Amino acid sequence: MPLTAALEEVGAGIDRAFDALLPVPEDARARLYEAMRYAAIGGGKRIRPLLVVAACDLFKVDRARAMRVALAVECIHVYSLIHDDLPSMDDDDLRRGKLTLHRAFEESTAILAGDSLHALAFEILADEATHEDPFVRADLVVELARAAGPAGMAGGQMMDLKAGEMGLDLPAVTRLQQLKTGALIGWCVEAGAIMGRAPVDGRTGLRGYARDVGLAFQIADDLIDHEGQEEKAGKRVGKDRAAGKQTFVSLLGPERARRQADLLVEQAIAHLHGFGEDAELLRAVARFAVERDH
Amino acid sequence: MPLTAALEEVGAGIDRAFDALLPVPEDARARLYEAMRYAAIGGGKRIRPLLVVAACDLFKVDRARAMRVALAVECIHVYSLIHDDLPSMDDDDLRRGKLTLHRAFEESTAILAGDSLHALAFEILADEATHEDPFVRADLVVELARAAGPAGMAGGQMMDLKAGEMGLDLPAVTRLQQLKTGALIGWCVEAGAIMGRAPVDGRTGLRGYARDVGLAFQIADDLIDHEGQEEKAGKRVGKDRAAGKQTFVSLLGPERARRQADLLVEQAIAHLHGFGEDAELLRAVARFAVERDH
Numbered sequence: 001m002p003l004t005a006a007l008e009e010v011g012a013g014i015d016r017a018f019d020a021l022l023p024v025p026e027d028a029r030a031r032l033y034e035a036m037r038y039a040a041i042g043g044g045k046r047i048r049p050l051l052v053v054a055a056c057d058l059f060k061v062d063r064a065r066a067m068r069v070a071l072a073v074e075c076i077h078v079y080s081l082i083h084d085d086l087p088s089m090d091d092d093d094l095r096r097g098k099l100t101l102h103r104a105f106e107e108s109t110a111i112l113a114g115d116s117l118h119a120l121a122f123e124i125l126a127d128e129a130t131h132e133d134p135f136v137r138a139d140l141v142v143e144l145a146r147a148a149g150p151a152g153m154a155g156g157q158m159m160d161l162k163a164g165e166m167g168l169d170l171p172a173v174t175r176l177q178q179l180k181t182g183a184l185i186g187w188c189v190e191a192g193a194i195m196g197r198a199p200v201d202g203r204t205g206l207r208g209y210a211r212d213v214g215l216a217f218q219i220a221d222d223l224i225d226h227e228g229q230e231e232k233a234g235k236r237v238g239k240d241r242a243a244g245k246q247t248f249v250s251l252l253g254p255e256r257a258r259r260q261a262d263l264l265v266e267q268a269i270a271h272l273h274g275f276g277e278d279a280e281l282l283r284a285v286a287r288f289a290v291e292r293d294h
Numbered sequence: 295m296p297l298t299a300a301l302e303e304v305g306a307g308i309d310r311a312f313d314a315l316l317p318v319p320e321d322a323r324a325r326l327y328e329a330m331r332y333a334a335i336g337g338g339k340r341i342r343p344l345l346v347v348a349a350c351d352l353f354k355v356d357r358a359r360a361m362r363v364a365l366a367v368e369c370i371h372v373y374s375l376i377h378d379d380l381p382s383m384d385d386d387d388l389r390r391g392k393l394t395l396h397r398a399f400e401e402s403t404a405i406l407a408g409d410s411l412h413a414l415a416f417e418i419l420a421d422e423a424t425h426e427d428p429f430v431r432a433d434l435v436v437e438l439a440r441a442a443g444p445a446g447m448a449g450g451q452m453m454d455l456k457a458g459e460m461g462l463d464l465p466a467v468t469r470l471q472q473l474k475t476g477a478l479i480g481w482c483v484e485a486g487a488i489m490g491r492a493p494v495d496g497r498t499g500l501r502g503y504a505r506d507v508g509l510a511f512q513i514a515d516d517l518i519d520h521e522g523q524e525e526k527a528g529k530r531v532g533k534d535r536a537a538g539k540q541t542f543v544s545l546l547g548p549e550r551a552r553r554q555a556d557l558l559v560e561q562a563i564a565h566l567h568g569f570g571e572d573a574e575l576l577r578a579v580a581r582f583a584v585e586r587d588h
Contacts, residue, residue: 137428150413162325
């Protein structure tokens with residue numbers, strides 16, 4: 001499947017899945033569900049769901065099941081965006097081209113909507129509809145909790161909050177990004193191997209792929225923040241510089257950063273050499289990570 | 295085991311478990327771990343862990359495993375207290391006799407500490423150290439995610455935020471509390487049955503017990519908020535009245551509320567008639583739910 005078709009199919013599938021997951025109840029929780037729908041439906045590149053689907057393709061995992069795993073990781077991603085945008089965190093007004101959730105609703109509702117999506121991710125994964133083998137479900141949960149928690153994404157966000165005052169060097173920025181965005185991206189790829197019950201020692205190449213794509217993706221994000229237009233990015237740009245934060249671009253300069261991202265994509269693709277045609281979509285996602293303009 | 299000894303043993307065990315779970319790393323995440331330790335260690339009645347242990351006793355579950363499940367639910371409980379106390383939510387300054395986390399640290403750190411504990415709960419449950427049967431682990435995860443998410447605790451907190459403006463009646467307050475506190479308390483008892491692989495149709499009595507104890511516990515909390523002293527409660531009291539919120543006490547008056555709580559405890563204990571001596575601790579917890587003064 002070519003990338004454009006895959007992006008479209010996965011994006012539409014995730015929207016439909018959120019729509020089914022979040023029917024608005026007829027009680028005082030209505031606003032909470034409306035808030036989750038506002039944040040989750042109809043926006044974003046759905047890169048993480050696409051990575052899940054592409055990694056599941058490697059192991060010929062049933063598409064409907066792959067989409068459940070993809071939905072779970074998007075629940076985590078959307079929750080993290082909601083909380084990161086809060087006034088006490090990055091204080092952003094714009095996300096995916098519209099008002100951030102706490103600006104469109106209330107801050108309290110935004111916090112609860114994030115918390116709710118966080119819980120839903122684990123409910124989806126552990127449900128038997130995701131895989132008939134409970135070992136697989138428990139494994140997905142352990143690894144996602146690690147990737148999202150203080151040893152992963154939440155820990156990386158903590159580092160990021162401290163980054164402005166600490167003046168990080170390149171290894172420190174790399175480590176920060178490996179936790180903040182790399183851990184979850186790594187999980188997306190690992191999830192394909194778990195769903196396909198691939199032997200653990202056959203996953204080394206996939207881990208290398210995920211690490212390189214995760215960093216390339218982050219460098220591309222930094223470049224968009226540096227050069228980009230708010231309209232295309234759908235969020236405030238130039239904010240890292242304004243906050244005095246070191247990024248790959250501030251440390252390497254835009255040209256070297258761009259070359260580094262391209263190199264990482266080549267490396268990522270090289271990690272897939274054993275997988276042949278089944279890895280076509282993963283290769284396309286790696287290229288897309290750095291070629292996008294938003 | 296008598297209640298006082300059990301409270302002490304479980305309380306000390308949970309403190310030790312949090313201490314082992316949360317070693318402070320030597321990087322920029324140190325403050326996040328310090329914040330989690332501040333909120334999680336050395337405070338609270340540990341009623342939910344005690345309920346887990348008591349329910350596991352019914353099915354002769356190994357104590358070390360029961361304590362992992364108890365730790366997971368306390369992770370969820372502490373995360374919910376941290377987020378509920380935030381300025382945009384209940385805006386509380388005092389919790390468990392000390393400053394709330396966002397007052398002692400920063401609001402951003404508090405949000406991330408809550409998110410981190412939320413993820414850790416699921417990591418603990420799904421890890422094979424919790425149970426050798428992955429069906430059990432996946433089942434614990436699904437049910438906890440349901441109890442904590444928008445169909446449970448987070449949904450109840452949303453209702454609670456709206457309660458001041460809506461003027462709830464008794465059925466509405468009951469429904470709110472069944473979600474906000476009842477769902478998680480119900481999970482604690484259900485978790486014992488899941489860990490013991492008790493047949494699903496043998497759990498009806500336990501569900502009745504959990505529902506009644508949960509409501510009794512909440513009425514007792516309302517009475518403490520109504521009558522209590524801040525010093526003993528370890529948190530601000532009288533705040534429901536100040537916020538114009540309907541509670542069991544405002545709707546029933548303190549005398550009828552007290553009688554209702556006592557009745558619920560009798561009912562809860564009656565649900566345990568088939569369990570004999572193994573249920574002694576569960577009976578004691580039910581009585582403690584309404585006899586405590588904080």
